[in-house]
Amino acid sequence: MEKHDGRESGTxxxxxxxxxxxxxxxxxxxDESAPPEAPVPAPAPPPETPPETPPxxxxxxxxxxxxxxxxxxxxIYLEVQRSAAFQEVxxxxxxxxxxxxxxxxxxxxxxxxxxxxAPGLMGRPVVxxxxxxxxxxxxxxxxTFLLTFAYARHARLRRDKPALDxxxxxxxxxxxxxxxxxxxx
Numbered sequence: 001m002e003k004h005d006g007r008e009s010g011t012x013x014x015x016x017x018x019x020x021x022x023x024x025x026x027x028x029x030x031d032e033s034a035p036p037e038a039p040v041p042a043p044a045p046p047p048e049t050p051p052e053t054p055p056x057x058x059x060x061x062x063x064x065x066x067x068x069x070x071x072x073x074x075x076i077y078l079e080v081q082r083s084a085a086f087q088e089v090x091x092x093x094x095x096x097x098x099x100x101x102x103x104x105x106x107x108x109x110x111x112x113x114x115x116x117x118a119p120g121l122m123g124r125p126v127v128x129x130x131x132x133x134x135x136x137x138x139x140x141x142x143x144t145f146l147l148t149f150a151y152a153r154h155a156r157l158r159r160d161k162p163a164l165d166x167x168x169x170x171x172x173x174x175x176x177x178x179x180x181x182x183x184x185x
Contacts, residue, residue, distance in 0.1 A: 076173045080166055089162045096154045104147055111136050 080086050115122050115133055122133035 072177055073174065076170055076177070079173075080170055083166070085162055086166055089159050089166065092154075092158050096151070096158075100147060100151065104143065107143060108140065111140060 114136070122131065122136070124132050126132060126135050
């Protein structure tokens with residue numbers, strides 16, 4: 001890096017077209033000779049007190065505790081993850097993706113191995129100037145698009161509706177939790 005006007009090479013010229021005024025400024029001062037200002041620490045958050053929960057009436061299930069913080073949201077997501085509907089969506093996903101990936105990788109490696117170990121086979125003409133290697137290479141692109149189409153169709157027909165239902169459940173539980181927090185205030 002060059003020195004400009006006798007300054008150190010680490011300084012930035014203000015007429016530099018790559019100097020971004022918006023991105024600069026943290027820890028920098030207006031006067032280059034002055035030391036940079038130390039960042040002001042953020043104030044500590046106030047201590048959180050857990051909200052009181054009313055005792056459950058006999059015969060009723062205990063109400064969900066509306067605790068402030070990430071624990072209650074995490075509980076919602078863990079509950080959904082343990083649900084049978086979520087497990088079904090995940091198993092449908094795995095039943096499609098794992099065999100499809102295995103088949104595609106096998107096809108890809110077969111093409112690469114054939115290209116390196118059987119040049120005579122791959123160089124055999126098919127139609128005019130097209131040989132087996134070109135046809136197989138174009139088939140790689142075709143299978144990529146076919147696999148993408150099949151994945152999107154499978155997701156649309158087998159997983160999207162149950163996944164949206166699960167999302168709605170999580171949304172509703174979070175909304176109820178927020179309403180309970182507001183009532184506790």
